Amino acid sequence: MRISPVCADEGGAGSVRSRGAAIAVVILGGAVLLALAGPALSGLDPLAQNIGGANMPPSAAHWLGQDHLGRDIFTRLAVGTRLTLFVALAATLAAILIGAVLGLVAIASGRIAETLVFGGYDLVRAMPSILLAMTLLVALGPGILPLTLAIGIAYAPIFAHVARAVWRRESSAGYVAAARVMAAPPLSILSRHVAPNLFGAIVTQAAIVVPRAITTESVLSFFGIGVTPGTPTWGRMIADAVRHAETAPLALAMPVAALSAITLAFALLGDRLRLGSDPLRRGMAA
Amino acid sequence: MTRPARLLSVDSLSVKIGARRVVDRVALEIATGETLGLVGESGSGKSMTAFALGGLLPPVARAEGIVHLAGDALPADRPEAWDPIRGRRVGVVFQDPYASFDPLRTVGAQIAMACHLPREAARARTLALLEECGLPEPGAMAGAYPHQVSGGQLQRAGLAAALAQAPALLIADEPTTALDATVQAQIVELLRRLQARHGMAILFISHDLAVVARVADRVAVMKDGRIVETGTAARVLSAPSHAYTQVLVASRPAGRIGAPVRPGDTIALESSSVGFAYAPRRMGAVREAALADVSLRIRAGVCLGLVGESGSGKSTFGRLAVGSARPSSGSLRVFGLEPSDPASARARARLVQMVFQDAAGSLNPRRMVVASLMEPLALHGIGTRGERQDRAAALLDEVGLGTEHLRRYPHELSGGQRQRVAIARSLALDPALLVCDEPVTALDMTIQAQILKLLADIRARRAMAMLFISHDIAAVEAMADDVAVLHRGRVVEYGAASRILHAPVDGYTRALLGAVARLPVRSASAVAR
């Protein structure tokens, strides 16, 4: 009787994954290029309206056409990429600081601090992240910085729990016991033994959180509570375009495609990082 | 003497995993009612042979050969040919009793399923089997979940499940290895009794020659997938003909090894009435066995062997000695220092070091050997970077490894090499007392002998005191000047090794020593290395 084949090859989707890192790099490279050079390339103003050119299809002047207000879709997409990527990366960084760093400090400061701080993370986790970010954002007011902070807080518990799991696993490892017998101070154990594994785990988790932060940002902007009206983030573009989708489908399709491509890229990257940080697989490869 | 009828025979059994041939053209014969001992170290292919004979090979394995079982020819490469054989004509009992039961079902339900009888009949048979396997309360056992039962009892239940359909052949794959010595002896006794009553043949697989010597009529020795020697148990164990068997027989430590060390005047370790209470269990924390009223003393240069079964508290005492835990009562001093006192931790670390059972776990897999060896030196600010590197090379040389191992990662080393590196690291600070917690338990027999010899040599050369913690009486006999026997956290007997190991007074010590399997005839050949 065979319960299951224990084979390394996982079929079609697996082979997409094996080429995943290359695909991810191409997409992310393209996004960064678009964000940095896009507006300069088209030489157009993302906010300039031109009612005469409303809902126009792509042309030599407007590479991806114009939206319902005659604004250039390509330029808006490029500026949106810049804002969206910035918010997502900054929010993830904030989440790492609020989650992993504060969490580890709390763990190091004793059980009472740990219980209190992780109790706080439990509160955050007991709310849908979108709803929490919405409420925080309304409390903090619109803008790039509040948006970043609100998303950062919503995703902080994930990093806190990753950090705690690594800490617990490492502090019960044999080599940490051996280091304690050598009278290694906690800081030395942290930097020599815990930090490398912690770093890997957090980077892997970040690859999962960044695309979620991008989506959250887009949804919030779509709801109209993210950035100030008029700022061309992807979510804002989608919200504007969804009402005019019949006449200007490209204005909707472009930001949706951009959003999908970037989450796909991060998903592939995260997959690669996860496999790369698995010591068993690394051991076998070596 | 006429040999009884052949029950199982195979001329050329091979098992391949990928391109590797883990079992290589093995020929075996087992007669009805006979016990064949199959001996080998890890990676010798003995378990794969057992799986092939039970029709239990994993899907990745490819087998070749025809197994003849009482008149039937069974192709080893066709799993479906074994469907009517498994359980019914061949029963298997495994090494780890906890792993061989589904954790979600009661023991009784799983044995009843193995009976393949109608519900009521299966239940009755389950109770009868449990009783026959020496479980005093079959009803309670049947209703228990595996995790609620002790290892020895669960192994008896595993035996009951294997015998549920009265197979003609019982394959026992290291059935006693995961158990304490006294329990081991009981299981071996039970196997013999069941065999006498039912007349089944037993294929007894073990890494432990001494255990095999107790049960087997004939012995086959395996190495690298091949059988290198077969013969009656008495002949193979007393006069091995193959070189590997000779090494294997000689690896069994017999008596003291290494030169004796003249005891010094200072006291290396002194504990008076040390107690250690159960800490409330916390997430991720190691559950420690309790200790009560432990008073021991190790003089400089002396090796104290601390013997006990699992849960006796012997490892807890080791952790107290290096300051990884704090006694809840009494006092423990190491060279006059309190080991768990943070103020003197650095001074303590230079006097006492530790070698752990799990060498692989005690080395950080991300760091090269040289980094692990330099860690204690760097922590204590010894030497410049270059000097530390030279010191690391010298330490490796002391444990019998070359400089080529400096730039290796732990997973690139063998188990024995890893333990050598761990020992080298424990010597980096030139400790005057070395705590060795089951340092050879996880290793193969031949490697065990090498590591014990290495530890004895190092101790003699450095005139170092040692706390040698082990469940293995033979290993303790090889190393220790004094012996303390721990039972449920208390010292039941304490004194000179020669006295305790040969004329024990305490009842538990006697039971423990009596349970230890020893080779019937001591090999005359000298220790191989």
Add this chain to the structure above:
Amino acid sequence: MTRGFAGSGAALLRHGAVVCAIAVVMFFLIRVIPGDVVDVLAAEGDLSDSEIAALRAELGLDRGVAAQFVAWLAAAARGDLGLSIRFERPVAEMIWFAVPGTLALAAKALAIGLTLGIGLAAAAVIWPRRVFVWLVNAVNLWSIALPTFCVGLAAILIFSIWLGWLPVLGQATLPAIVIGIDIAGQLAKPLHEDLKEIAAAPFVRAARARGQSRATIVFRHLLPNAAPVAIALSGLILAGLIGGTLTMEVLFGLPGLGTVALQAILGRDYPVVQAVILVFALAIVLVNALTDLCQRALDPRLRHD
């Protein structure tokens, strides 16, 4: 057994504490929001200063935050969640009308997700055909790479706009499928990994050695042992799903808690915001508690000790 129930009792206590803490934190957080409902109404309705002051007094907004909290708590204890300031309807009633929509969407999505996810994972282990393993990986990649927000928008774009199958908006089938596939992707892969691990466990080999048939092993050992992991995963997914329905409701214009929440937040309608948050938190905590309880019931190792 008794200790097991004591354990779940402690867990319930902890879950209850979380809900209470959220109620408190949210109450004060919302009060920090600059501008209240009266500001919003004033901007819309051109009210005079005296009218504004009267409205504040009527709504109790002129009192200190602590006093407002005490008043709210006392009312909430009687089951009175207050009046919606904007719609002048009881909040409890608004929630009551919104819950079935959300629940229906969540239930449909969950049914699709669990059936597809568990089915694929089990099929990939029972029949070692590459197609099932391929599907498990494909649906997993889909759910990681394509957020439901994107898929939902793409579905609107394709079905409603390009293909013209119009009544896409306002009905729950399409969003339920979108969320369902997402759930299946999150569930199938880890469950398949777990099943593979169980299939390789020594006790499965032991069961084979005792002559158990393939079907017996699959249905009496493999699947029951995968259940705790499946439940833990489902619990996590369900908690995420509660947030996910919110986006889908707004996107597809469905009546439900999500729509209510968005309107309330944009309109500074405090009593409604508070109540919605409380309902969501309760739902998530309830899911966690149920997950705990199911796992205890299924795994004897958690029941005892």
